[in-house]
Amino acid sequence: MLFLTRRRRVQREGVDFQQIDNEWDWDNFLILQAYVGAAAYCLFPSLLRGLPLWDPRGLAAAAVVHVAVSEPLFYWAHRLFHKGHLFDHYHSLHHSSKVLQSFTAGFATPLEHLVMCVVMAAPILGATLVGFGSLGLVYGYVLFFDSMRCMGHCSVEVFPSRLFESLPVLRYVVYTPSYHGLHHMEQDSNFCLFMPLFDALWGTLNTKSWQLQKDISSGKNDEVPDFVFLAHVVDVAFAAHSPFLLRSYSSMPYTFSIFVLPIWPIIFLVMLMMWACSKPFLVSFYRIRGLLHQTWVVPRYGFQYFLPFAKDGINDQIELAILRADKMGIKVLSLAALNKNEALNGGGTLFVDKHPNLKVRVVHGNTLTAAVILNEIPDGVKEVFMTGATSKLGRAIALYLCRKKIRVMMLTMSSERFLKIQKEAAPEHQEYLVQVTKYQAAQNCKTWIVGKWLTPREQRWAPPGTHFHQFVVPPILSFRRDCTYGKLAAMRLPKDVEGLGVCEYTLDRGVVHACHAGGVVHSLEGWTHHEVGAIDVDRIDVVWKAALKNGLTPV
Template identity: 35%
Template sequence: MATTPGFLTDWPWKHLGSFKYMLLAPWGMQSIYSVATKGKNEWDYTNLIVIPLLVWRAFHNQLWISFSRHRTAKGNNRILDRSIEFEQVDRETNWDDQILLTGILFYVANSILPNGSFLPIWKIEGIIITIVLHIGPVEYIYYWLHRALHHHYLYSRYHSHHHSSIVTEPITSVTHPFAEHLAYFCLFAIPIFGPVLTGTASLASVVGYFTYIDLMNNMGHCNFEFIPKWVFSICPPLKYMMYTPSFHSLHHTHFRTNYSLFMPFYDYIHGTMDKSSDAVYETSLTRQEDNPEVVHLTHLTTPESIFHLQIGFASVASRPQNSKWYIWFIRPLTTWPMMLNFIYGRTFVVERNNFEKLKLQTWVIPRFSVQYSIKWQGQVINNLVEEAILEAEDRGAKILSLGLLNQSWELNRSGALYIKTNPKLNIKVVDGSSLAVAIVINSIPKGTTEVLFRGSLSKTAYAIVSALCQKGIQVSAFYEFERLKLSFRSQSEIALSKSYTERVWIVGDGLSKEEQLKAPKGTLFIPYSQFPLKKARKDAFYCHTPALVAPPALENLHSCENWLPRRVMSAWRVAGILHGLEGYNVHECGETMFDVDKIWDDALKHGFRLLQFASN
């Protein structure tokens, strides 16, 4: 929102939420009706192309968003090192409003302009007129409009909304109040309706111009430089006809320079070009890829989880992963990446963070959870994990933490397999089990005297039971009772539960809905598993999987980690960070467990805190 919101700041369909696209329904139905009732020679392709054009623009923008976020996370050619927070993501979630506005105005114009209907596919005269009108009136008028928007009166009421984003993303380019977009549309309408009025317009000039606008807008708001120097060496005039990401980035940091739309020519002739433009451009081009000190290695969960990654849909990634009605519409898009992953897949970077001088990155194994249960995929996955460990070491990382099923005992004995096959590893492999234990223990309400234990008996489970027994808390169990008794022969606190009366349950994978329904009202379920428990009760409380709230000093955290809330990180990810901060310099994998009390104290010392109790 602008500093002092002015007239027509909000979009008129803001209250409609996700149903705003229903505004196009009448025109869409009219187009379908015309196709169904008229002959092919009578179809108005100008009308029919509106919806495909809107879909193309959305797809084009999303490609830039994913590409930009991936490149920015890697670090090569990055321009600014500042972080992006959830506030910016929320502010920019309505980037599709301007696409919707385009569709509405196109339908209206098509119905009232005589020359706007039945356009041919191609007319070279119209394309030339479009180019000339953009270079002349559009670029020049925009330059002075942009300068006017930086006047205090208009800036505080409108343009400050756009400049709230210091570190730009492709979608920052279209994050403006409604009134500002109306002004831009009137300006960009000149090259579109000019050929229409002269009878030289074509579908190619219309679609091509909008594609050009989106291309340059998205490119200029990327936070990395990628236009090579040889482009300007081969054709020196391009320096004045095409801006670069670093050129426009300076406008977002210095505010009073580099006002041009896409052509810096007008900044040169009016003396508003930033003097550091060339230096920033060259510095960004030579910047190398980041060398992280701590890497967290996770993987995809469900086919839809790729859209929840930071390089996926920004608004979806900024919220915990759960079932949404609109996910059903994009599920067909998940088929091709699934097939591609079975044939080929390589670990990729999805996120970068900074914390107390540590450079952190999150890498993703391109495999889904279901693939981890397929036997013939086991060796493939292990190879991918091992390659990621070796690559992280080559890039100077000191710690690599294993997330989700990358530390499965059945797969690699909680990471011990990689230590065995690579005995000279300098990088330390961390499974985070000790911190997971600490979080579970400290999630139990004070004064609790007994708990019910239900879940698979992993090393984390045994460590939890041992810690509870040492605290004098009775651990009751059903199926696990005999094995626990054999493992803790001297522990009198382990008992066979005769009923489901315990009010605190420590649970792992496999707790059924029927078992949950047997728990008394108000039961607190505390999972120690990697994956969340499927909730079957509304009168009970469910803790999240072991996780901690990140301190404010942890930067660039603007996406949710799987199903966890904002700014909450899994125990396994935090454990790697703590190993890096404290310099533990030991592996924590296989049967090895770190000191539970020490790692808990270290987590609190560095500002991590327990997630507020539970959700029901």
């Protein structure tokens, strides 16, 4: 959970899709342990059936065998796996993971897992043979063993340095994530299982171990991001897509899955806790050309944005995130989806006006969203029909298209809002903006730009062959089989992105919503202006060219 561990990470890099895919079967060792347990039960049924539920003497016996047998056995087996053929054909797979996570502990070849089973079984077998075995010891020791391995691979320093300064002997009794992290960074040191004592005895203890542990546990490994994308949770089920909950699930585009149902009540209770006491938290990060880009989440769910009494509370959370970013020294903060709702805060204007001395640049990213939609429209189109025409995005798209002498049928019941937008256009272009009040007006137009939800009945007015371009959240239902439906405006991140391992909502890997991409461009270009409120139509082409220049590509 990065919002808890940001300052204590041993390795600062994010986990990418390739590592997640490589480690997909990290739990194979659990299956092997089950087979070993079943085999032991078949071979020694009388011995295991007679085990008591718990025998405290077994704990002491297992501890002695662990220190005397398991630790040295693992140490020398581990050193052997770092040599020649065994490393090239077996152990190198484990070291191919660039960023350690708890899952990495189970990422190994079958031969290594077999050796690990022998190491693990020794204390249980030893305690049982001397008559002190118990069912509690069997399950307890295995859980302890696997938990310690996962802790060592978690890449988050969990021990305070003061603990080791107060009791120096503990340094040799228990290893830390930073200690094991050094083994993966400098492979010829720190080979122990859980006790650095054996590295000290046999001369393979890395001299940087104690200082590195102290530096990281004190929070010195903190890093201020250059850019933050401030998102929000869509619904209760979507919360299961968070990377700190299910890494494999979040690495794929979001779709509702049956396995979410059993944990839905738990997520719902967590949601209530988040409402009661919440602040923006960090969920993922990646790098582009050395710049650190992070995603923070306002702990508010989509339906809350439509509750009148929740407006002030939501704005308070967004304001807290902006002020926190400003204090940290972040350069750009981009507002996602409903966090920049016009009725909520005027597309971010509320915060910029309230805090005129902000150093962090607040960006709604809608300029690039408009550019993406406009560049989807094929050449030769002479007429479009638009819903949500007087919204922030609708206005910008309409004004841009009329400059290209494309007739825009703007669906709106408000003549006042329509005339206000029409007057913004040059006199020679105003005739291309036409107000319509019924869907029937578009029954011969095959290019629809949808900024407001369309029911299946309303979609019926579109002629066969119509393409629906969309900037409405959530997307409209694909009701018509004789029509085509565009996805929400999005762009693919540059090829040199590093550490990205999370899919943004329903989008494919490496693809982000256009407003997110707009913030990325703002950051990469080093622009120093706020992008809030109404979209500057003159900047649509500027932002589009900047996005392409920086390696972002249309989906």
